[in-house]
Amino acid sequence: MSVTAPRGFRAAGVNAGLKPSGARDVAVVINDGPARSAAAVFTRNRVKAAPVLWSQQVAEGGRARAVILNAGSANACTGPSGFADTHTTAEHVGAALSDSPGEVLVCSTGLIGERIDMPALLSGADAAIAAAGRDGGLDAADAIRTTDTVAKISFRRGEDYTVGGMAKGAGMLAPALATMLSVITTDADLTPEQCDRLLRRAVGRTFDRVDSDGCLSTNDTVALLASGASGAVADEAEFERLLTGVCDDLARQLVADAEGASKxxxxxxxxxxxxxxxxxxxxxxxxxxxxxxxxxxxxxxxxxxxxxxxxxxxxxxxxxxxxxxxxxxxxxxxxxxxxxxxxxxxxxxxxxxxxxxxxxxxxxxxxxxxxxxxxxxxxxxxx
Amino acid sequence: MSVTAPRGFRAAGVNAGLKPSGARDVAVVINDGPARSAAAVFTRNRVKAAPVLWSQQVAEGGRARAVILNAGSANACTGPSGFADTHTTAEHVGAALSDSPGEVLVCSTGLIGERIDMPALLSGADAAIAAAGRDGGLDAADAIRTTDTVAKISFRRGEDYTVGGMAKGAGMLAPALATMLSVITTDADLTPEQCDRLLRRAVGRTFDRVDSDGCLSTNDTVALLASGASGAVADEAEFERLLTGVCDDLARQLVADAEGASKxxxxxxxxxxxxxxxxxxxxxxxxxxxxxxxxxxxxxxxxxxxxxxxxxxxxxxxxxxxxxxxxxxxxxxxxxxxxxxxxxxxxxxxxxxxxxxxxxxxxxxxxxxxxxxxxxxxxxxxx
Structure with missing residues (x-):
């Protein structure tokens, strides 16, 4: 379920060898449409990781075909070479989907200041795209974990459409967002402007009000993708309620699993x-x-x-x-x-x-x- | 030495029974003049302890005969009754010195939200005043400790006069001052305006740049008392250098003794x-x-x-x-x-x-x- 609860989405999580533990570490979420409206909000830290700098540009276009995510390396503070790595990743995923790299969001989480293992990431991306299916939501949520002890997923059903989501993040949760990545999907029919406005409002009342240790990450990203596959034009108030519900549920799961916490x-x-x-x-x-x-x-x-x-x-x-x-x-x-x-x-x-x-x-x-x-x-x- | 390094000052530290440990817990610093210029800076926390509210008024007058300090109770968040306790303390010390309570600074440190044991404090004040002497500087520094593992003292000698000081504080050191109390003395001849201006400048570059845990206390006070006993009119630049030296030395001692620190x-x-x-x-x-x-x-x-x-x-x-x-x-x-x-x-x-x-x-x-x-x-x- 999670990101694949709404119609129009496929997902997968695979082991690409980026985590020393050998656990899953690359995830993909693919929007098969018919629509592909999208929006995203990012860390307010001025030191932004390469995937954030890239995905900001994608989000400005208001459309996304896919999100490629990895754990194990944040690709932050890696300079122009790190940005080139992100660009290459988007090109690679775009080509595999016969689509534009400019509609591929990239998210990374893990250690700061180390280059990402690109051969591993790219072959992981291929494997994830090949494996992507309607039942891949949980694997995708599993693959983006770092010190998270459990995968975080949520969904809410409206009358005609669904909102689903996954998130990761266990420390550095503040003051807005977290060392957190979250992908939210819906099969409602929304414009990019609606996605942007409603996502900002929901995040402002949920993820932005989680603060585990006052530290603000370089990689935080929350993306919303709308496939329109339900054919339902969402009532804004109703959609906002469902979206806020998913975000709030995920935010609570982040705090409940925060590093070392006993309360x-x-x-x-x-x-x-x-x-x-x-x-x-x-x-x-x-x-x-x-x-x-x-x-x-x-x-x-x-x-x-x-x-x-x-x-x-x-x-x-x-x-x-x-x-x-x-x-x-x-x-x-x-x-x-x-x-x-x-x-x-x-x-x-x-x-x-x-x-x-x-x-x-x-x-x-x-x-x-x-x-x-x-x-x-x-x-x-x-x- | 410490606050009694400059001429014109007596001090003492006694056990009044406010600390469960039975260690010294009440200190007094008395300025015997001939001058009694004074200034003080206080916590920027809007929740200020009763002794801070009282001492702000004393400091506005620019003159101080004595400082009475206690550990064991902060007398913070104690309402009007707590303020009355501080007032009573100043009246008591003023009477014992045949002087005005309006020239008695009061400092407290310890637990927040509990009334101070007034009979113990007042008899401790009497004992401290009786014991106050030229050799009491170290006992006074010892009496104001809470979780401090060592007493903090410092002094600097100029050509014609001396600056001495003591401080306590081991946690809550921020973002300006600390859960800290400090009394600085000098036998230089200074106006109240000089005391105020030079103290603010020295504190801004020393105590204000100590930050052990980002927490700001309700009781922070740094007071400067000038006796003029050396007869020397201080050159401002020279005095500022010595004063900043004492404050910096004390600030370093606070950080070096911060609660639980290993670095x-x-x-x-x-x-x-x-x-x-x-x-x-x-x-x-x-x-x-x-x-x-x-x-x-x-x-x-x-x-x-x-x-x-x-x-x-x-x-x-x-x-x-x-x-x-x-x-x-x-x-x-x-x-x-x-x-x-x-x-x-x-x-x-x-x-x-x-x-x-x-x-x-x-x-x-x-x-x-x-x-x-x-x-x-x-x-x-x-x-």
Whole structure:
């Protein structure tokens, strides 16, 4: 299912030898139409990997025939040679599909600063294209994993059409997107402009509100491909709801599988003057290493929540802020509230609510705790 | 020595029972004049502890007779009652010195969100004032420690006068100041305006460029007290050099003793268009959890340095950035540079140099690695 849940798409994931483990590492998603509207959003990091620089140009055209993805190498910080490698990859896939390389999106994830093994990647691309089928969605999702422990897939069915998707990403999830790649497909009939507008809106409310470690990757890409194979012209509001549902589901799966995490934390800011303020407050808490350590230690340390909110420009009065941890209002009006011993922090899922008492807007940022396992995984990553 | 190195100052550190460990926890620094010019800079966190709110008012007056400091409780997020406690403390110390409470600075450090044990604090203040002497500088520095493993003191002698200081702070060191308290003394003759201007400049180049974990405390205070006891009217340039020397020395001691750290890292940004850009780039690297984990793992992962710089607005071209780790230029022009196996990351001190190739400005931010020990210390802090 996943990207092949909607009609008009084939996919595959194969082992091309890019991962030392010998696991699947090259995936392809092919749009057989009849339409091929597409859009994509990319990392806001100014240091962009070669495949991002390439795919930005493809996305500007508003059409995509296929997405070729690899794990094992990010092809980032690889200079003009790295860009040439991406270009060659798109040419190769375009030729194999008897189509234009200018409609081939390329996504890479893995180590930064190393050239990609091109012979392996190109033969992997051939194998993936040959294997691509209606049942290849799960293999494709499997092939793009790096430190992800599980493949991430989702789909939502509307009355006449379907939205499906896959994603990978387990660290560096911020402040917008993640070290994440995601391909979303639909058989609804949409214009490229609709794809672009609706994807940006959905991503802004989902992937952009995931923040595992405050680090922003060089490769983040979320692509939406619309085949029109259902023949259904989508009602925009309905489509946005389904698309946001898939993105939100995938974003939750990313946080739940974040590197080394032992807690999955939703930081809700409520009572904000506007949504930007709510987001700023929630994000500041989600990024505080001291707060994240406290959650790991199951310590309802609301002082660290307040200290984090205090670094923002959001509208609030310090003596007007209330904080609840798993439903217990441990901080009222900026000071000691209900008995902190009533807070049960043993479950994996934690909800922290910050009431700014400044309005009616709200936003939620999803994060994880900071653990010794996170340190271990990320100390040893490239060795 | 430390705060009692300059003439005109007495100090003491005593055990008042605020720390469960039974160690010294109340300190006093008394300025016997003849002058009592003073200035202070405070945390930029909008959630400010009661002693910060009080001391801001004292500092506005430009004069201080004494500083009373305690460890064990931050008196932060304690509401109007907490502010009344600080007020009472200043009244008590002012009365004991037959002086105005409006010239008593109050500093607190320790747990947030708990009322301070006032009877213990006040009897500790009495004991400290009674014990205060010319040889009390080290005891005072010892009394303000929390998770600091060593007391931090420094002094610099000019031709006619001296600058001395003490500091505490071991985590939450950012982005400006730290969970840090520092008292600097001098027997030079300075106006309150000179104190304020020169202290801000020195702090901006030293304490403000220490960033252990990106977290900003509610209590940070750096105070400068000038007794004029040397009779020397300080040459401003010379005084600024000595003051900056003391602040820099103390700031280095803070980083070297940061919670759980196994590496002390100087991130130098060079070749920047201006100093703000240099600072932004260096700070972004110093705050990247992934970079800090890599340093812990002794992995010269320059890709994480580039990814951090790429999140800033500093002027640079991604393919113009060079990165050296301990002197080896592992990244040249945004891509692979010299052999990374030549980097020796075994020493505790690490220098990372980022050349933005955009101008001639430079700045250094000091940080530490991210370790499992940091996680352990901060998971268990309030339990």
């Amino acid at each position: 999955t934390i939703a930081v809700e800011a409520i009572g904000a003057a506007d949504e930007d303020d709510a987001l700023a407050a929630a994000r500041a808490v989600a990024r505080s290493n001291l707060f994240k350590c406290a959650m790991h230690g199951e310590d309802p340390n609301w002082g660290r929540v307040l200290a984090a909110v205090g670094t923002t420009d959001a509208a609030f009065e310090p003596d007007g802020v209330n904080v609840a941890i798993n439903g217990v209002w441990v901080c009222r009006r900026g000071s000691v509230g209900d008995d902190r011993s009533k807070v049960d922090l043993r479950p994996r899922d934690v909800t922290v609510t910050v009431d700014l008492s400044a309005g009616n807007a709200a936003a939620t940022v999803r994060t994880t705790d900071l653990t010794a396992d996170y340190v271990h995984e990320n100390s040893a990553y490239s060795t | 002390t890292i100087a991130v130098e940004a060079i070749g920047a268009a201006d100093e703000d850009d240099a600072l932004a780039a260096a700070r972004a690297v110093a705050r990247s959890n992934l970079f800090k984990c890599a340093m812990h793992g002794e992995d010269p992962n320059w890709g994480r340095v580039l990814a951090a710089v790429g999140t800033t607005d500093a002027a640079f071209e991604p393919d113009g950035v060079n990165v050296a780790i301990n002197g080896v230029w592992v990244c040249r022009r945004g891509s692979v540079g010299d052999d990374r196996s030549k980097v020796d990351l075994r020493p505790r001190d690490v220098t990372v140099t980022v050349d933005l190739s955009a101008g001639n400005a430079a700045a250094t931010v000091r940080t530490t690695d991210l370790t499992a020990d940091y996680v352990h210390e901060n998971s268990a802090y309030s339990t």
